[in-house]
Amino acid sequence: MSNDPVASNLPAIVGVLGGGRMGAGIAHAFLTSGATVTVVERDRESADAAYARVADSVDKSLARGAVAESRDELLARFSTSTDYADFAAAGLVIEAVPEIWELKISSLQAVEAVLAPEAILASNTSSLSVTGMAEKLQRPANFLGLHFFNPVPASTLIEVVIGKQTAQELVPASRGWVAALGKTAVVVNDAPGFAxxxxxxxxxxxxxxxxxxxxxxxxxxxxxxxxxxxxxxxxxxxxxxxxxxxxxxxxxxxxxxxxxxxxxxxxxxxxxxxxxxxxxxxxxxxxx
Missing domain, CATH: 1.10.1040.10 (N-(1-d-carboxylethyl)-l-norvaline Dehydrogenase; domain 2)
Structure with a gap:
């Protein structure tokens, strides 16, 4: 697995909204694949807990010999924040907040407001409508579902969910991201519960x-x-x-x-x- 995010098709800078079990796992996956990663949480206590989760996951990867970089090198590319503005430089941001429709929508809209026009926004939803979420956004073509599975470090599957307005070029791009993470993509069209x-x-x-x-x-x-x-x-x-x-x-x-x-x-x-x-x-x- 390449540690060069450009060579491996990953965006160089990745954001994750929500640092619970799933969000921390997603952050770990991108971090150990070479990206610079920022997790944004609702308050400093939650952000500190997210940092601890990711650091612990990094330590376990190092113990298994699963990554070539040192702990210091990996964590130098990782940060946590409580400010959405810290996503501004990200090429990809993945929302990983609880499966509550209103919370998903408000969170996605807040993230989209700080992103560059060409940046990609994704939801880790396991069942909610990707098309419905996209309808609430300003740039629906730049939005898709990236459904990771728990526990993320051990899982080899990511479900790529394509909404009705998702730009078709995101299909091969997302396949490339998934491959760069050492996982396998299953691409599905948006439908209740996906596959x-x-x-x-x-x-x-x-x-x-x-x-x-x-x-x-x-x-x-x-x-x-x-x-x-x-x-x-x-x-x-x-x-x-x-x-x-x-x-x-x-x-x-x-x-x-x-x-x-x-x-x-x-x-x-x-x-x-x-x-x-x-x-x-x-x-x-x-x-x-």
């Missing part, structure tokens, strides 16, 4: 119904998919890793847009109401 979330949620919801109906335990259902279909973890453990609240939000959106086959099971709604959100809460379908 990955739509299929993944459909399987997970049916697995939840099976638990609800007493067909089998969560462990046995997951083992059936791991051993029989070569899933890496199984749909219920994956739900715990993603977050039950996140899965519920996607299911509600797909239910609204695609119909009753995506209606969230009561067990999912109950667990979220009880604060059992999966790994991040210590309890979901599994104890962590």
């Amino acid at each position: 990955s979330s739509r299929l993944g949620v459909a399987i997970a919801l049916e697995a939840m119904r099976m638990v609800e109906e007493g067909v089998a335990s969560a462990e046995d259902i997951d083992n059936a998919m791991v051993l029989g279909y070569k899933h890496p973890t199984g749909p219920l453990k994956t739900t715990d890793i993603v977050g039950l609240d996140v899965r519920l939000g996607i299911a509600e959106y797909l239910h609204e847009t695609l119909g009753d086959r995506f209606a969230p099971p009561q067990i999912l709604k109950d667990l979220v109401a009880e604060g059992k959100l999966g790994r991040k809460a210590g309890q979901g379908f599994y104890s962590w």
